[in-house]
Amino acid sequence: MRIQAKRLFGGRGQGPAMVSSNPISFLGGVAPTTGEIIDTHSPLSGRNVSGRILAFPGGKGSTVGSYILYGLARRGRAPAAIIVERPDTIVTVGAVIGKIPAVYGIPPDVLHDGEWVEVDADKATVRVRDVTSYDVVTCFLRNRGRILLLRRSAKVGTFQGTWAGVSGYVEGDEVFLERALKEISEEVGIADPVLAATGEPVYARNGDRLFIVHPYTFEVDTRNVRLDWEHAEYRWVKPAEISAFKGVPKLAEAYQSAANGVPARMANRRRGPPP
Amino acid sequence: MYLTPEQEKLLQDGRPSEQTAMKLLVTLGEVHGAGRLIPVTWAHISGASYLTIGDTGLEFLEDFCHDVSVRVKTTVNPISIDLERWREMGVPKEYAEKQMKIVEAYRGIGVEETYSCTPYLIGQPPSKGEHLAWAESSAAIYANAVLGARTNREGGPSALSSAVTGFTPEFGLHLDENRKAGVKVNVEAKLGGMRYSLLGLALGPMLDGEIPYFQKLPGSDEDLKWFGAALASTSDATLFHVEKRTPEWRNSLHGRLRTIRVTEKDLKDAQRSFSTGEEADAIGIGSPQLSAKELEAIAVLMKRYRPKLPVWVFSSRDAKSRAGDAVKTIERFGGRVWADTCLEVSPLYYMFKTMATPSGKGAYYLPSLCKQKVILEDLAKLLRRYS
CATH class of the missing domain: 3.30.499 (Aconitase; domain 3)
Incomplete structure (x- = not known):
């Protein structure tokens, strides 16, 4: 897999991933001369960040943490590269003054601890050789405030019996939105859905596969659903109920991303005027 | 870009x-x-x-x-x-x-x-x-x-x-567009002295990233200095507006805003939660540094109460030079007026273990930065207690 992140500071680095699901406090958390994690509350306590691809949600604690990253880099003890989900000031400043290759926008759970990761921060890409990524669209249809959830049938290839939005793999060079419209027509037989919002991608890692979920919300003017073979059941639910369903990985996150996404009016404008 | x-x-x-x-x-x-x-x-x-x-x-x-x-x-x-x-x-x-x-x-x-x-x-x-x-x-x-x-x-x-x-x-x-008020604050408590620090400490955790707007916040520029320093310690607030007082209040309101009430109890709770010490080794006044005017006020209090434990006062070299007489008075009655440094960024741990202070920002940072236990209290009360 090779996924697109955003560049924080250029350069390239590769090495084994060190994955933290918790924010890291560099001041008091990481020894500035060795790179050892000395925060006894951290699950990574006792390990060493040097030469690792450090993937974590963000920094926390004192802004002096930036200097700790600088001190590590100065001694050749810095991480080989940084993958941070949310680039706060501590990590941003630390990466720039320490000249540490760094990208952002990728949550740490995309990676498995210990696997070999290649970061090209100039191109803002993250690569893991033995993992295959799949682009998937998922559509949340909305009618009078309720959202359509579908239970996947026993005949589909993945996540049988779990709940999902209208979903499908993107094939080849296909435009994501066209795939979304095709899936809505095939899977639930609803015509003329109106795009409401486009969310940021959500990543779901499952073994040696990574699903890059592109979430959308659509307004529809009917609750009449005609299921095809891919689904066994459907329900119109309140948004707050989604997390209570046994869903496909990251279902609730995908909905949140779509609900908070760029409104369609702006998304259209962004593409510029028609030729 | x-x-x-x-x-x-x-x-x-x-x-x-x-x-x-x-x-x-x-x-x-x-x-x-x-x-x-x-x-x-x-x-x-x-x-x-x-x-x-x-x-x-x-x-x-x-x-x-x-x-x-x-x-x-x-x-x-x-x-x-x-x-x-x-x-x-x-x-x-x-x-x-x-x-x-x-x-x-x-x-x-x-x-x-x-x-x-x-x-x-x-x-x-x-x-x-x-x-x-x-x-x-x-x-x-x-x-x-x-x-x-x-x-x-x-x-x-x-x-x-x-x-x-x-x-x-x-x-x-x-x-x-990022300087508009996001929440109204009603202060339902008595203000004055250290209470501006307490207001800042108490309000910080009640904010959710919004810029606060006060219909009423009396007090001097110095009071707003203590309030703002404490507020910026317990939140990431970097602006507030006060009706008929601060330069941008007129254009800062738009739409309907929720209202936060800060009560007498909130201030007392803040004081209690930041007071971790029993007996003070010293009184520390600073964080932020004192103005020349504030040095003069402290000189008057020092003369009146003549405290029996060290009183460390933090100011700038500039303010110190403009309040020379006050500095002399403070030092004559046992105080020390330091310049170039400030309360919670100096290595107090070489001398003291428990610091009494009227500063909300000081009370917030002293335990972690200077390994101090803290007594957060009004300055006049502290000087009287240790006189």
Whole structure:
């Protein structure tokens, strides 16, 4: 897999991933001369960040943490590269003054601890050789405030019996939105859905596969659903109920991303005027 | 991000540290969605105390400062010692030497050696609408709220980058639309003295990133200094508005806002939760540093109460020079008036274990930075208790 992140500071680095699901406090958390994690509350306590691809949600604690990253880099003890989900000031400043290759926008759970990761921060890409990524669209249809959830049938290839939005793999060079419209027509037989919002991608890692979920919300003017073979059941639910369903990985996150996404009016404008 | 030809040249062909500075400003700007870099008239740098930045901070400054100079007016936050009287502070020589290396690094790039967290009290303060790059949260909130100048809450390295380039990325509080009030605050409690600090400490956790708006907040500019410093400690607030008082209150309200009530109980709870000590070893007054006017008020109290334990007063060299008589009085009655440093960035742990203070910001940082237990109490009450 090779996924697109955003560049924080250029350069390239590769090495084994060190994955933290918790924010890291560099001041008091990481020894500035060795790179050892000395925060006894951290699950990574006792390990060493040097030469690792450090993937974590963000920094926390004192802004002096930036200097700790600088001190590590100065001694050749810095991480080989940084993958941070949310680039706060501590990590941003630390990466720039320490000249540490760094990208952002990728949550740490995309990676498995210990696997070999290649970061090209100039191109803002993250690569893991033995993992295959799949682009998937998922559509949340909305009618009078309720959202359509579908239970996947026993005949589909993945996540049988779990709940999902209208979903499908993107094939080849296909435009994501066209795939979304095709899936809505095939899977639930609803015509003329109106795009409401486009969310940021959500990543779901499952073994040696990574699903890059592109979430959308659509307004529809009917609750009449005609299921095809891919689904066994459907329900119109309140948004707050989604997390209570046994869903496909990251279902609730995908909905949140779509609900908070760029409104369609702006998304259209962004593409510029028609030729 | 759009860069002017001049900015592009600095990024590509500047000295190594200028290139680093430009990269840092551009990266911070891109992360925050800034469209361009704008000129600033004044940079205020934090991260000057050896107590806070330590050896790796010193290394960075020595590496960074050797080949650059400031391009705009630049002031510097307090260091960890009084440059003239550090021996009286119980500070070992090796510690002072490390601190002096930081001072030399900043001196080398041509800063004004203010060593003050109240740069707005030294010389001509910034004007309404002026763009600044100020680190030091208590100074940034004061400049935005009380003076109507415009600055984000910078960190040490970003303010330093602005100092040597003259630019800051245009986002956040530099833009009109981000300076509107987000929540109304009703204070249902008596105010005065230390209670402005308590208000700041108590309000911080009640905010959810919004800019607070007060229909009524009496009190002097000094009171707002103590309030803002405490508020900026317990939240990331860097601006507030007060009706008929602060420069931008007229245009700051839009739409319907929720209202927060801060009650007498909230203030008492804040005082209790930040008071962790039993018996004080000393009284510390500062954080932020005291103005000349405040030094005069303290001199009167010292003469009246003649306290029997050490009273350490933190001010700027500038204010100290303008309140010479007050300083003499304070010292005659057992106090010490330090310059260049401030309460929670000096190594108090060489002398004391429990510090009594009327400063909300001090109470917030003293336990972690200076390993102190804290008694947070009104100054007159403290001086009377220990007289």
